[in-house]
Amino acid sequence: MVATLPKPDLRYTWKVTASSFLGNTLEYYDFLVYGTAAAVVFPKVFFPDASGFVATLSAFGTFAVGFLARPLGGLFFGSRGDRHGRKSTLMVTLVVMGLSTILIGLLPSYGTIGIWAPVLLVVLRLMQGFAVGGEWGGSMIIVLESAPPNRRGFFSAWPNTGGFSAQILITGVFAYIYTLPDDQLLSWGWRIPFLLSAVVLVVTFWMRRSLHETPVFTEAVAGGKESEPGAVEAERPKHGPIRTIFVDDWRNLLLIIGLRFAEALPYFLLTVFALSYGSSALGLEKTQLNNAILIAAVLSFISHGVFSAISDRIGRRPVYFFGAVVVFVMAFPFFAMLHSGSMVLIVLGYVLVLNLGHNAINAIQPAFFAELFPAERRYTGAAAGREIASIFAGGLTPFIATALAGADGTRWPLVAGYVMLGALITMFAVWKAPESFRRDLSATGKTVR
Incomplete structure (x- = not known):
């Protein structure tokens, strides 16, 4: 079934995009x-009795726990x-x-409540991940379904820069935290970044309250139950x-798992693992x-705008494949640049891997994933597929x-x-995936193959 949707209001589309950008910024910030x-403080605060290497593994283990939920x-x-x-x-x-x-920012340390400190840390981490x-x-999806059809990739890319806006916030906050003496850092300093998330929470909640339901949901999903009974009954899922x-879209779920590796591995490797590895x-x-x-x-922000705009013209698959190739080629050179100790080479390595490789993938991932599913199960398919993939391609990355x-970092190859x-x-997943950038988002029933 295909519903007739109203023409998108560009001003409102930008409002939805800004709201989703703040929400995704909070997600990645958290x-x-x-x-x-986990890389810098938690080994000493929550696992003080373990050796340095084991404590770091334990801290990264609690990081991975969030991905299980x-x-x-x-x-x-x-x-x-x-x-x-x-x-x-x-x-x-x-x-x-x-x-x-x-x-999490209010949790007592191991020295205060003993084993309950890491236990409560894991519980809150599970809530956060859920x-x-x-x-x-x-x-x-709320952006994708509110944007003009020929600019879906462009608009949905901006909320996905939330990981980088969050990184800017975190870098700024920890730049101050790192200046604190060790005793202050371990007692109260590490709590500041967690408590500051309340600011983003309040602003995003205020903005999100004024949004409307998407026209795709109201017309194609909720409204689809009332229109053309004969046609709808033939396509409505039982x-x-x-x-x-899991029954009709399992191929696309497997594709999403494969599609996530070249995006999640370099991102968490460079923003989480490298902080611990580089310093220790x-x-x-x-x-x-x-x-x-x-x-x-x-x-x-520049690279996301460029890559997403290109994908709206030539399709998602070519841009996604390009990003994966860059990540493949730069794997060993990045470590060589990191080992050089040169600030210029380290920055160049980060730019090549993240801005040229990762960003080409990350910019179009929201549109690509969501377009693989029909309207009445798009949220479930895109969210579940991405988060199942997060276990294998995201949360375990720093730990693995x-x-x-x-322990000495010599096995970096x-x-x-x-x-x-x-x-x-x-x-391989890109090669097997269907092109989706011209798909009608209001279509229900059959999956994309």
């Missing part, structure tokens, strides 16, 4: 501030969003996500969106790596990379090979 703290959140909130609407679901994910992060699982899919995506194994100053991340984060590199393998998996 997760990356945890990742940064994300698929459940994607399924739960995705199903809710496909049944009851995108906007109301996003209000819930925003509040749960923000409050869990604030509570909410984040529904936030990304909904915030991207089961709910969760069961349907190479003796680099934390400020060097943070400045390199900051430069790449600023440039990401740390284990592969070893294994980490580079790990990235290359992920890029190859993504290239």
Whole structure:
């Protein structure tokens, strides 16, 4: 079934885009501030009895735990969003996500409450991951379904720069945190970045309250039950969106898992693992790596705009494949640049991997993933697919990379090979994926193959 949708209001589209951008910024801020703290502070605050290497692995293990809850959140909130609407679901994910992060900032240390400190840390991390699982899919889809058809890639790319706007915020905050004496850093300084998320939470909640439900949902999904009974009954799914995506859309779910490797591996490797590896194994100053991340984060806004606009003209697949090739080629050179200790080469490595490789993928990922699913199960499919992939291609990255590199970091070629393998998996997935940039978003029923 295909519904006739009203012409998008460009001014309102920008408003929806700004709201989703702030929501995604909060999502990534919450997760990356945890990742940064896990690399720098948490081994001493929550795992003080373990050796340095084991404590770091334990901290990164709690980082990975959040990703285990994300698929459940994607399924739960995705199903809710496909049944009851995108906007109301996003209000819930925003509040749960923000409050869990604030509570992490209020946790007592291991020295205060003993084993309950890491236990509560894991519980809050699970809550955080559960909410984040529904936030990304909904915030991207509400933009995609509100944008002009020929500019869907462009508009949906901007919320996905939330990871880099969050990185700018985190870099600025931790630039101050790193100046604190160790005793202040470990007692109260590390809490500041977590508590500051309350500001983004309040602003985003205020903006999101004034949004409308998307025309695709109101006309094609909620309104589809009333129109042309004969045509609708032939295409209407017999089961709910969760069961349907695993029965009818399982190929696209597998594709999304493969498509995520070349995006998630380099991102978490460069923004989380490298902070720990660079300082402990190479003796680099934390400020060097943070400045390199900051430069790449600023440039990401330009690259996202360029790559997304190109994808609206030539399609998603060519741009996505290009990004995966860059990630593959740069795996070993990046480590060589990092080992050089030269600030110029380190920044160049970050720019090439993130802005040229990762950004080409990240810019069009929201449109590409969502366009693979029909309207009545789009939220469930895109959210669940991405978050299931996050377990394999995201949350475990710092843990696996740390284990592969070893306690002294001398086995770094294994980490580079790990990235290359992920890029190859993504290239294969792009080759098997259908082109989707001209798909009618109001279509329901059959999946895209």
